[in-house]
């Protein structure tokens with residue numbers, strides 16, 4: 001668990017950010033991700049162009065925008081998940097706590113150990129509930145003793161508000177859980193390796209409203225320990241839970257003649273929803289998109 | 291008002307008659323159904339006849355044979371010595387060796403193709419594998435006899451250059467590599483990408499993802515691959531006949547370095563288009579008995595394989 005605190009935290013002295021400080025008194029905001037001029041290509045197709053923004057520690061940062069505007073693509077740059085897609089290529093700078101993660105010397109596996117990910121569709125392994133949670137600690141060699149592992153499993157499940165529901169059937173298959181429980185299991189599984197950041201790609205899109213509420217509550221609860229970046233197509237959700245919102249849209253790219261994602265506006269969530277500076281943002285958040 | 295103005299009412303011909311099937315159309319449908327049914331029936335009938343003839347001749351053998359001659363020193367059917375264990379053991383040895391060759395090679399190839407090969411590489415390798423699966427077994431038999439036996443087996447293990455169970459087993463192994471590889475690869479490809487992403491997202495390296503996520507999730511399909519390959523190896527005839535190192539008769543052996551007859555080779559050796567086979571005591575019937583043993587073994591394996599293939603569909 002290397003959770004390096006940057007020695008000199010780059011404080012952001014904007015007025016906007018001080019307001020966030022009201023919720024956590026001593027906060028001077030640390031940047032977790034700094035993205036600059038990010039371009040992402042799938043083969044020759046440019047999916048995202050020129051995104052620049054900063055994700056701050058212990059905040060929930062939401063990414064919203066119409067489907068196909070590159071939200072998932074950008075999210076998957078944060079833990080180099082795009083490396084798994086043949087032909088995907090990233091240009092520009094993505095710094096994670098001041099380390100450029102696309103530097104050739106960086107091992108993407110090491111990056112992913114520090115940055116957990118929760119996917120759109122719950123994807124538990126076809127293993128027992130226990131083995132699902134224990135998977136990460138096992139493969140990363142975190143648990144030295146058997147007792148350690150049991151402790152990690154319990155702690156992670158408690159953290160994900162799932163312990164009481166599954167404590168009597170840890171050996172049962174995770175596939176027997178409901179969709180909402182499966183998604184909380186996936187959150188618990190991500191938490192089990194003690195990451196610094198949690199990336200969530202529309203984690204509630206396959207869930208019913210009650211399960212969605214539970215996950216949203218869960219996010220609020222754990223954000224003091226983690227930094228969360230969440231993609232959502234649900235604007236109310238972004239408004240409810242996030243501190244900051246990035247609005248993406250897709251625009252025709254004259255060089256490839258296809259639609260390419262770009263970051264229109266990034267600001268505090270309140271500002272994005274009540275007083276956006278870009279007309280496209282305003283149209284989108286007021287439902288007049290088109 | 292109550293009368294709605296739908297098209298049907300307007301047309302005025304919405305009645306039982308208008309909804310009754312056209313008799314010619316109905317007759318045609320029935321004819322098609324019946325002739326298709328007949329073709330299905332013919333194939334079932336043929337199988338039933340084969341099984342019947344197998345059973346009836348084998349039954350004669352079972353009833354009339356002196357059972358002491360079925361557990362003896364070897365397979366000498368013309369002399370009334372029908373030691374079935376010679377053939378069964380030889381078959382098992384050849385199959386075992388074949389799987390020792392095809393298991394690792396086929397599984398390795400499948401893992402490479404499914405998990406490691408870049409799409410371009412995979413696109414070229416997969417068809418090559420399928421071509422390999424199409425090589426006639428007589429070609430591999432000749433290869434086993436002419437190359438594997440003298441060059442590999444004789445020089446490495448000191449077996450006879452003229453053929454041995456080992457040479458035949460390696461030949462059969464080469465034959466079933468594509469089978470193992472192709473079914474295993476299908477099973478692994480069927481494992482959802484989402485599981486690999488979940489694993490990578492937790493900081494697992496590729497080997498770990500393959501070993502701990504993909505292979506366990508594909509295990510039913512992998513079992514199916516192995517069982518299909520085993521039953522193919524058990525039934526393989528030409529390679530063992532050519533390179534097995536024995537003709538017509540065989541003394542019992544459980545050494546892979548020696549020559550012997552498998553069940554299939556035993557049948558082939560005797561039933562080669564001469565009528566010598568007929569009329570020498572139970573020689574003729576003994577072949578059906580061997581055939582029955584082979585049939586039962588293969589049938590049981592296929593049942594087991596079916597169960598695994600069925601289970602693979604239920605997973606994830």
Ligand SMILES: Nc1ncnc2c1ncn2[C@@H]1O[C@H](COP(=O)(O)OP(=O)(O)O)[C@@H](O)[C@H]1O
Nearest residue numbers: 042047066067068069070071072073074085261
């Ligand atoms: N693996 C891929 N290969 C090729 N194109 C992709 C791939 N994944 C996404 N894209 C394309 O990139 C664009 C952005 O996709 P995505 O990031 O999934 O959008 P969003 O999550 O905002 O809906 C879309 O045009 C999509 O078709």
Ligand SMILES: [Mg+2]
Nearest residue numbers: 071072073231
């Ligand atoms: Mg998406």
